[in-house]
Amino acid sequence: MRRILFLLIFGLAGLGVLLWLGIWQMQRLAWKQNVLSEIERRISADPVALPPQVSVGADKYLPVTVSGELEPGEIHVLVSVKHVGAGYRIIQSFSTRDRTILVDRGYIPTTAKQADRLTGPMEITGNLHWPDEIDSYTPEADIEANIWFARDVPNLAAALGAEPVLLIARSETDPNVTPLPVDTVGIPNDHLQYAITWFGLALVWAAMTGYFLWRSRANSESDAT
CATH class of the missing domain: 1.10.287 (Helix Hairpins)
Structure with a gap:
């Protein structure tokens, strides 16, 4: 017993x-x-103007619309899109009347790396984001080949002479660039x-x-x- x-x-x-x-x-x-x-409610809310002072915590996913000029010169961040394949995110600086921020325009295939893309005056709608994509296994960017392996906002900003503020476009900025808007798919x-x-x-x-x-x-x- x-x-x-x-x-x-x-x-x-x-x-x-x-x-x-x-x-x-x-x-x-x-x-x-x-x-x-x-997060989904915040992402899909009506866009507002870019706040004068941006907070990484309070303004993450904030939908905004900016008007200004998309400047020449771009950084290519390696990305893989499901059912499409490998390609690059196009990161460029965008100047408004009084400040310069970063814009993630979206996806291009690897074969379009050297193609010309639209720049100049435009209006872009998207969401502010500070992606957490860096860990101990992330390779260093190949500056000479212009291939980055993560959206490291502070380093991207330093390279392009912009504020460490990233707007991920959900509106089209070029017929040959596919927007990759912010969503919750990557959140485990x-x-x-x-x-x-x-x-x-x-x-x-x-x-x-x-x-x-x-x-x-x-x-x-x-x-x-």
Whole structure:
């Protein structure tokens, strides 16, 4: 009986922990869905004028419309677009009456790297963003070949002589450049998969606990006879 009681307590304790982890992941899922909904609401809001003072925290995803001049000279950031293939994001400086910011115009295929693109006066609508794309595995930019591997806003701004403010265009700036507007697709949300994993482990744990209890009881009855 002592062995059966130990197995029962141990089994119930383990089952409780696994179920709690699964429930916690479901709570995290609800929280993340609310966060993503808020980000999507902010992204799709009506555009406003560029704030005089831009805050990385408060103005992330802010939709804005700017009027000014898209200046010559561009930086190519390597990117891969699903179902399309490898290409480059085109980053250029954009001058308004009193300031210069960065604009991510969108995607071109690798074969269009040397093609001419429209510059000059235009109005652009998009979202402010400071992408977090750099980790310890990100290669250094190949300045000579004009190939960058991440949108490192401060370094891009230094290279183009602009403020470290990046506007990702959602309006077209050139017929041959495809806008890649901001969305929530790249924000990870794996909590449902984690919850399923924990609940699956809880089911296996319960089954194994039941099996060991049955074996222990059968062995006890066999020893008694």
